[in-house]
Amino acid sequence: MITRKVRKWEKLPGKNTFCCDGRVMMARQKGVFYLTLFLIIGTCSLFFAFECPYLAVHLSPAIPVFAVLLFLFVMAMLLRTSFSDPGVLPRALPEEATFIEMEIEAANGNVPAGQRPPPRIRNVQINNQIVKLKYCYTCKIFRPPRASHCSICDNCVDRFDHHCPWVGNCVGKRNYRYFYLFTLSLSLLTIYIFTFDIVHVVMRSVDNGFLNTLKETPGTYPLLFLSDFLEYLSFTVLEVLVCFFTLWSVVGLTGFHTYLISLNQTTNEDIKGSWSGKNRVQNPYSHKNIVKNCCEVLCGPTYPSVLDRRGLMQEDSPVSAASAAPSSSSSNSSSSNPVPQTTKTTAPLIPNEHTPDDAKPSIAASAEKSPSPREEHHPPAPKVPPLASPETDAETSIAKDKTH
């Protein structure tokens, strides 16, 4: 057995990609994110290269300066949204999962054979409203209120808003404000560039004596205008087109999120109609005051990441391929022996209508599936460890009791 130290991000389950040794966390598909970057940087570069010199000279040098500041702010917000942890909830360790299973079993009582066990739901009363907490079969936890499981990233995210392919990440509790500021500042930047492009076109045309020339030589002018147009204004036209289409979508999105923030709702809740008002269901998280809601969402405390990505842990890599998967121990454990981890619980996880579709095959295959380095929650069959080794696992204690 070779024991080596690895960073915890290397062993995190879920479909995230990590960069810069765990400092950057993104979704797996990043193609659309690169497109976003290209569109923003491309359009702004064209603006700075072609419009700004003219506008700085003919109007004011403050115009490009403000544009640069706005561009930098947009980029900072975009990168912050894309690279940060949205509020991923770590999966339950085997002991915690077992404990929860035992509690569920105790609550359900005896289910007659052949009958489906009742769905795993906990009811909580928040602000005189009954909120249902669902059990996540992948993460093996009862999801906190407002959390949801993102199937693209395969993580439960706290205060899940939506998965945004444009930023290449989920939008959740920790990065929602950055996402909102990104859409807001991008709207401003798009409007700004659009406006000054139009101003530039108008000013150029006036400079070239468009109106005068049109009066004097109406016949040949269209050709002259066209050549001037192509010489000075083709990039402007390109920028105007990009800005026009971006404007509708981004400004619309900003407006929508402003509405959500004023009501303290998430996109996920809005789509599902959780607090739509039917059956007298109201949003229990709203302060019923627009200003207070906005302050909470935008200026509230910055939550830390509960995923310790850069922490170190021991990894035991087996010499032969046939032996057990690398077992991970928490940073508290000082033992270098592989602690046998089992998720074999007394209640088999039967997929029912509440099991997300992508969890069903994993439940079925968990018995035979050979563990990959990323998935630490599908271990091999439990084996009774040597009697002398200290362990705290409930299952192996039971197994030991049975041996004598």
Next chain:
Amino acid sequence: FFVQTHSLQDLQQPAVSSKVFIQRDYSSGTICKFQTKFPSELESRLDKQQFEETIQTLNNLYAEAEKLGGKSYLEGCLACLTAYTIFLCMETHYEKVLKKIARYIKDQNEKIYAPRGLLLTDPIERGLRVVSFTNTLCNHNTEINFRLLLGCKYFHLNAWLGCSGRV
């Protein structure tokens, strides 16, 4: 030290997990708060009052971290104006309180829980989902008991069951 021998009746008690998890209390919303209900598994090990005091203090500390008030709004606005680059040099209020919580837990472990053979884990290590109490006595007695295996009539390796042997 002395070795605890147990009768067969003790051995037949249902095996209990050696970790007890205190779940989150969501009755006040999504703020971080833990249930103060005293779990039955700890009845023999700990004072109810002591447990409630610890959990209540933790809840108060988390409430302080997540408090919405003038100070947090000011921090938020200032950070926004600097495009959040200020957090590269400055620690957020929440992080400061988390450090305070870590110190408090360490303190509690040293003074109260370690002498009783329990270990309180920081909930941040479990994603702020649970506070767990681990039984630390098991491991110790397991090893000692095994070494005295040959002379003992009864021995048990699941030492949670009412074990109070000291080394």
